[in-house]
Amino acid sequence: MRYIKNVASLKFFAEKCTNCLICIDVCPHGVFLLKNKKVEVSDKDLCMECGACALNCKYGAIFVNSGVGCASGIIKGMLTGGAPSCDCGGPSSTECC
């Protein structure tokens, strides 16, 4: 399944990549693939901005503005002025991922 085109904030800096393949290992949507022994982005529109690749890339070759792709979380973030979160910890919240 694909979401809206050309919105994902994923950026891949091929020149910093050492082809360690951790990004391929952690991505749940197969965004990265190995082509001619080099990692490349296969389809940016598949990215859900979870941030696993960027967190685990030791070489800073990946940037993602990661966060929850959740409407109520984002609305909550807008209202409270904070970052979008599906914060389920508080006693008042009823929504949770």
Added chain:
Amino acid sequence: MIDENINILELCKKPSRFETVKRVSSEWSGMDYLGSIKCRISNSFRMKYKIEPGLYAVGEPNENSDVFASANYKLSFDILRKALKGLNAWILVLDTKGINVWCAAGKGTFGTQELVKQANKVKLNSILSHKRIIVPQLGAVGVNADEVFKKTGFRVYFGPVYAKDIKTYLNAGRKKTSEMRKIKFSMFDRIILTPREIIPAIFKFFIFAFVVLLFFGIQPKGILFKSAWYCGEPFLLLGLTSILAGSFITPVFLPFIPFRPFALKGWLIGMLLTMFLIFLFNFQEQKNILILVIEILFFPMASSYLSLQFTGSTTFTNMSGVKKELKIALPVYLISSVISVILLIIYKLHKLALI
């Protein structure tokens, strides 16, 4: 918290350094099955469905057995221990405040820091003779493998997304196929997530129903139930239909509904059902153009709003996309609602022969 939610078989037997580790079954009890269903229905139940963090044993693990990290949301733990049936393994439960691995990883509670903390706390070093921790792949959102290695000496192996693939993964020598890396989102997955959308929507519906009945009930002679029901009934039916459209049909048939934005998908299904209902029942009051306009304006929009909420349950929507949707959808919702209310008031004043 552990006592009520989990059945501990017994403490581990020898050698002595294992003796404090609680051993759990890989079978599910009736209560476990019941709990897995209640989690899908009740938010308050799910939020309390947690177990004590720490080390657990499945089977009769020893110093060479694999360690699997998990969350202290009991359903996550249950799914893992069930998948480990027949194996001897350790489960290291992190304190994720009762949230599942993926969501907790997104918040950072299932993260590098907590993993290091629990590994140190249970003295994983002294229990094991190897240096491997298998972390569910979705935990990679919060766990930085390199940092865990630097801080504990343990090498993080990101295991399969689904616990059911664990045995194949182990048999292949801790190697995943590309299929094992992918998160799926089947129709079944979507169906079991719909109660979470429908139940809060029903609560909102009760408020809506009360306001609608009150509004139509107000007559010069006081509040009349008969007129409340006569004029309010179509609105109530359409309201329930919006919930059906936005919180059930759209999520379940998600990939088959045209358009990528959820707001549009929901609006489309809402519009189709609204039109269907209007023609089917041919309500008397719909002969009034104002009411007809309100219905067409408001109810597909309600369905659209409810569908947009489902982005929180999906496995593929991203923040940038949802923000883009909201930027357009929220003003539209707001304006449509205001127009609907104004039209309603005009209708009412006209009915009361005030204008």
